[in-house]
Amino acid sequence: MLNGKTYLAAGISGLLAVAGIAPQALAANETVTVVLPEEPPSLEPCESKHSSVGRVLIQNITEPLTVIDPKTGVVKPELATKWEQTAPDTWRFHLREGVTFSDGAPFDAKAVAASIDRLQRGDMTCNTKQQTLGGVDITTTVVSDYVVDFKTNKPIPIFPTMMTVVQMSSPNMALEGASRKPIGTGPYVLTAWNAGTDITVERRDDYWGEKPAVSGARYVWRSESALRAAMVATGEADLTPIISVADADNPETDLAYPNGETTRLRISTNVPPLDDKRVRLALNLAIDREGLKVLFGAEAKLAEQLVGPNVNGFNPDIKPFPYDPEKARQLLAEAKADGVPVDKAITIIGRNEIYVNAGEALEAMQAMWSEVGLNTQIRMFDTGNWLRYQNRPFPEPDMANLHQDQHDNLLGDATFTAFNKYDSDGVNSAVYDKRVDDLIAEAEPATGETRTKAFQEAFRTLHDDVVADIYMYHMIGYTRVNPRLDWRPSLATNSEIDLSEIRFRASE
């Protein structure tokens, strides 16, 4: 029986529908709407390391020469079919034939050389170059139409891994500034970018690979996690790559996945009282990290090193520190008896929203450290000011501090972590230990098992002997996915959403 409320609801819905203003429902078609946390600042292939750029660009509009299989961590062919090292500082890549950019330009050795030039232009817009290739300079030689040589200024044993981040772009793209009109070899082409509102891409008919099931995608962005979750719940969007643990309340649509991020508090190991190993150990033992999982999700794993199992050099034999406040008190008492100033204030340098519940986690840890007699104070910063404390030269170098940090290594090799984070000369490092320096120096030019074992030993030394960090978690991300899609997040979801991996469920 219809009551007044029903009539009212029907009336309003009817009015909205007649006026053509009903909520925009997704047509039962092969397009998808993806809601991201933020609008990309550009769609510059050189900036694809930015997650907001990469999630639209990588594997959709542009492709690299090689890719890392997120399941196995193995480097696989993409636009290159094979490669070999012809000299310690030279790699030869054989390119896939019959590939064209979406503007019709052929993908060949000259196009690869142009992409590398784009990477190395001097206007400092290339995040990929700075973040991944660092001080590596590449000289490209066109051997033939589909064979290209890369000579580097120093031997790079993992050069094929490095090439996974270099997106190939059409030689016709303008070289100035950051592009908002990327042209790549990928299965999709950019069709519109309404600044502030949305980006749309459409499937290419002339794509070299398998035709994807998704015919097109619309990207929108909302900064609020609750809103992104609501958009998928109402059908306004099909997928959001990241929601908070508090919003992941529907087991049917909300999927947890290891997102490759590892969290820690970096210890300033050269400043009293943190220059005493017993104090650093006590800081670790005083934290009930199993209990703190309530802030990050039960699937989060306790961290014991700054890289995850996907990384060559991960040491599976390191055991996380247990929760043992009694032992922490005992260590602090011993240190105090030896004259270590354990009562000195230790500053926790936090960053607002570096990850979900970042501030709450610091407050909880501060309470736990207070329980064992440590004196800590929290200073929360925005990203810009937090970064001042991230890199050398450190401001306030005499301040005993714990720096809240999060690190991902999706490239699968410890070299992208070890030097900068832990070497005595590393730009983010607060560790000054010759054993660690020697192990990193031994690992970096090595290959195979020698490389792996040296990095593994470096991580063991950092955990057991140096106690370089307050290790927290190998983190979990949560996505919300419309049930009409057959798609699961992977380690790569943090930086890319490959539309060609999305299928539609049979019932749709």
Next chain:
Amino acid sequence: MRFFKRSLFTLLSMAGLLLLVFFLSRMTGDPSYLFLPLDASPADREAFSRLHGFDDPIYLQFGRYVVDLLHLDFGRSLSQQRSAMDIALEAFPHTLKLASTALAIAFAGAILCGSLAARKPGGVVDRLISVFSLTGASTPDFWVAIILVLIFAVSLGWLPTSGVGGPAYWVLPLFVLALRPFGLLGQVVRGSMIGALSSPYVKTAYAKGASQTKIVFVHALRNSMLPVITVAGDLAANLLNGAVIVETVFGWPGIGRLMIDAIMQRDFAVIQASILVTACAILILNILLDIAYVVLDPRVRHA
């Protein structure tokens, strides 16, 4: 002479504002920390600063900024690497449309409800309207926005959660944005009308047999409008600065959200261009308010 003085004062205000914004924004920190990767070396940071002129003395940077302004060059966004003024002018119309519509709704609603409430102070209608307007004026925007999304978009499915599109997309942002101005203006109209309705000219109008509707909405309302216009002008200036929370929650690409993002990213050129655009808009608003005063109050006209 008066016009000349006023124009000079306006120009000085604008110059002071630009000076303040230029120096304050640069005190927020070094953009190289945000635009270069975490692992960037000090040499990379120095090269970045050199490339963008941040290594020059601050007075030289300011001089360059002023010279560029005189050539109508408002600088380039560091993050988007395109004209900062283009970015600000893309965002501002979104805010202008939303803010002006919300304020019009709030203004009309406040006049109607405030006038009705003032007819019988302490009566049932007055109490109901007062409770509603005070609630509207004191409820946090963020909370209202999320609750409305959960009710009308998620539970009932009547309206979209967010975004820009047809009229349905306007309903929730407008309601949230108009709520506080409605509450504040409603109280001002009520107070002003109570004073006006007890004036001798109203008693005269009653004695002449004018209808109550005519007395309230014609005689008393016009005389009650000056404080309402003043408060409305202040509210409008706030809205033109960007309804940051509403723009953020509902994914509205307005200038408030743009400014917050630019500040967080140390994108100085965008901060400066956005503030210049909103300052010009507020300047125009003030001119319109002056005209409204002149129209409504003969004393101002003849002063």
